[in-house]
Amino acid sequence: MKLPAFFRTIQAKLIIIYVLLILIAMQLIGVYFVSAMKNSLTSNFTQELKARAELLSVLAAQNLGAAGTAESREDKLDNLGVLVDNLFNQTGAEIQVLDPSGKVLKTSKWSHADYVGRKNTQTVVSMALQGIEDNEEYIIDDDNVRKKVVARPVVNDGKIVGAIYIAASMSELYATMDRINSIFISGILLALGLTAILGVILAHTITSPIKELTRRATAVAEGQLYQKVPVLGNDEIGQLSKAFNYMTSRLRDALAQNEEEKEKLASILTNMSDGVIATDEVGTVILMNRRASAMLFTEGEDRLGTSIQSLLSLSQDGRMAFAQGSMPTELLEIATPEGGASLVRVTFTPIHRREFGIIGTIAVLQDVTEQEKLEASRREFVANVSHELRTPLTTIKSYTEALEDGALQDQELAPRFVGVIQNETERMIRLVTDLLHLSRLDSKESPLRMQQTDINEMLDEVADRFSFQMQEKGIEVRVQVEDGIHQVWFDRDQIDQVLDNLISNAMKYTSGGSITIRAYLTDDGILAISVEDTGIGIPKKDLDRIFERFYRVDKARSRNMGGTGLGLSIAREIVKAHGGTISLESELGTGTKVTFTLPVEMKGGHER
CATH class of the missing domain: 1.10.287.130 (Signal transduction histidine kinase, dimerisation/phosphotransfer (DHp) domain)
Structure with a gap:
């Protein structure tokens, strides 16, 4: 059976404990007090009866033991009756004077007058007649009244001449005991009531701070970390309040530090160049940074809760090894939206917790395509x-x-x-x-020696250097410089080498056509120089690789013409060193156009 909520509180328990303690203490005190009182009253009552019996036996000895005529004995018995009726009688008590044979000579109770001449056979009487002085017992008469019986021998000149028998009712004694019990019970009830009231007050003083602590602790658990409990004393509850306030302060600091570390970790994960995926103990994705989403060409939040095995499309061997906890290193080929493929190396690291074993996995993704x-x-x-x-x-x-x-x-x-x-x-x-x-x-060991250069003069000199060879092949050369371009800054020697390579290539694959060298400004204000020929052109399949080192469209013919296959690669590196770009446009059988840009500073100009 479940107790009501109040009886399960500390306040109710404290009140019940106090009441029970007082009740037990009062019971123990009551039992001892009542028992002692009863023994004392009974002892006093018995001693009084014994004293009366002793005194009466002395007086009766004079009347029972003396010899004389029958008339004188009668007078003595009458005197003894007067003593019994008046001097030694008490309410509810019966006094009998017995002769040596146990017959009743006198009785103080008129209702028992017929007992005179009859023998009293009670044990105490028999013992008294045998000379035993201390005789007493409890009896319950026909009216269900408890009585104390005392018998004492009457001795005269060393001879037992009779006995005194006293039977006194103990009703008044027990009535007194009942009144004492009633008073004691009333006192117990009053003490219990006062104890309950004091227990409520005391329990409230103890439980009120505890309730306040509970309320504040609940608020802290809900995230309200700036709770502070008032300290009302230096007792245990006060020390608990101080400990609570210190705990909340430390908890605020710890959570602030934890939040800071979390922000740092989130920032690191977000800006890492490597992808990171975290899983739980069964391989379910619980975290994925942006780099991992970019590598896998997916939205990270959409893939949370999925299996890392399906997310990474692990091989069968990889799945088995992952399930066994051996954590393989996989090289995955990921299809790109453009139809290509990227290579991603995945390294798995298990997360261990003491007594629990592996509780998760961290997968680090590295894009090794360029590598x-x-x-x-x-x-x-x-x-x-x-x-x-x-x-x-x-x-x-x-x-x-x-x-x-x-x-x-x-x-x-x-x-x-x-x-x-x-x-x-x-x-x-x-x-x-x-x-x-x-x-x-490549090693940046060829620093740029920037110098002011006249574009018109430079292009004319390049055309002059190849004029004899062009005449032999019947090639016409044209130099065009856009108005406004005159003095620019760059490394003259290296740009000359770029132009020599481009014009040399144009001459090799052009016969009887023309080569146009043109300088102009783009819409962004960047200098662009192009070399365009009307030669045999380049197939489209070779355009993407034309700037690679040692790449030749027609390998045998290029080698016979004395080319090394590095001219366009060198030109690209020189242009990149200047911060520019180089591109090539070509159509098979029509010609080729190579254009490179230079973000250089203009120093004036004139029309040509």
């Missing part, structure tokens, strides 16, 4: 360099062996073989020079 591309480019670059060097070296070795075998003595073959060796050597020198130049550009 893999760079690695592939490096391998291809090494292979291309090896191939480009091996070809001339093989040719030189072959012709050198031929000369050693006797071709040196041949007047016709020797000069030709020497010329081939010289051409291949020059080709290797150009290749190594271009590689060194690219290396310096």
Whole structure:
């Protein structure tokens, strides 16, 4: 059975405890007091009866023990009756004077007058007649009245001449005890009432601060951290209030620090270059930063609650290893919205908690697409360099062996073989020079030497340098400079090298056409220089890779023309070093146009 709510409170328990303590204490005191009072009253009552019996036995001895005539004995008995009726009688008591045989000689109770001459056979009487002085017992008469019985022998000259029998009612004694019990019970009830009132007051003084603490603690649990309990004393409750206030203060500091750390962690996760995904113990995604969403081309909030295995499309082996807790490292290929693919390396790290084991997993996603591309480019670059060097070296070795075998003595073959060796050597020198130049550009070891340059003069000089070769191939060259462009700032030597590479390429693949060199300003105010030819053009499939190192559209023809395959790569790096861009437009059979921009400062100009 469930108790009402009030009886389950500390206040009710304190009141009940106080009342029970007082009740038990009063009961113990009452039992002792009543028992002691009863014993005292009974003892006094008995002693009084014994004293009366003793006194009466002394007086009766004179009347019962003396010898004389029958008349004198009668007179003595009458005197004894007067003593019994008047001097020693008390309300509710019966006094009997017995002869040595136990017969009743006199009785104080007129209703028992017929007992005279009859023998009293009670035990106390028999014992008294045998000379035993201390005889007493409790009896309940026919009227259901409790009585105290005392019998004492009457001795005269050492001879038992009779006995005194007194039977006194104890009704008044027990009535007195009942009145005492009533008074005591009333006192107990009054004490219990006062105790209950004092218990309520005392319990309220104890529970009121506890209730206040409970209310404030509930408010703190709901997030109201600026609660403060008043300290009303230096007792245990006061110390508890101080501890509560100190706890809330420390809790505010801890939560503020935790919130700060949380903000820092959220900021770090948001701005990390790597993707981070957190899961629970069963692999359900519970956190994903923006970088991870970008890598997976998905909305992070939409994928919360999904399985990381399906989110990352792990392989069967990866799923099994993940389920077994071995946490594999996976290299995933993610399809991009543009139809391409990106490579993502996923590293799994388990989260352990003492006594619980693995409670989650952190997956770190790294986009290694560019890294893999760079690695592939490096391998291809090494292979291309090896191939480009091996070809001339093989040719030189072959012709050198031929000369050693006797071709040196041949007047016709020797000069030709020497010329081939010289051409291949020059080709290797150009290749190594271009590689060194690219290396310096990559490592930023080729600083720009900015100088004021006249665009008209520079373009005219470039056209003049190739004029003889263009005349031999029947190529017409045109130089066009937009009005307003005159003095600009850039590295003249490096831009000359860019123009030489572009014009050289245009000449190689143009015959009988024209090459146009043009300088103009874009809508953004940036200087743009273009080299456009009417040559054979470049297929569309090769346009995306045309600026790669050692990439050739027609590898055999380019190599025969003395190209290293690095000219456009060098041009791109020089333009990038100036902060510009370079692009190529071409159509097979129509021609090619290469344009590069330079964000340079203009220093005046004039129309040409």
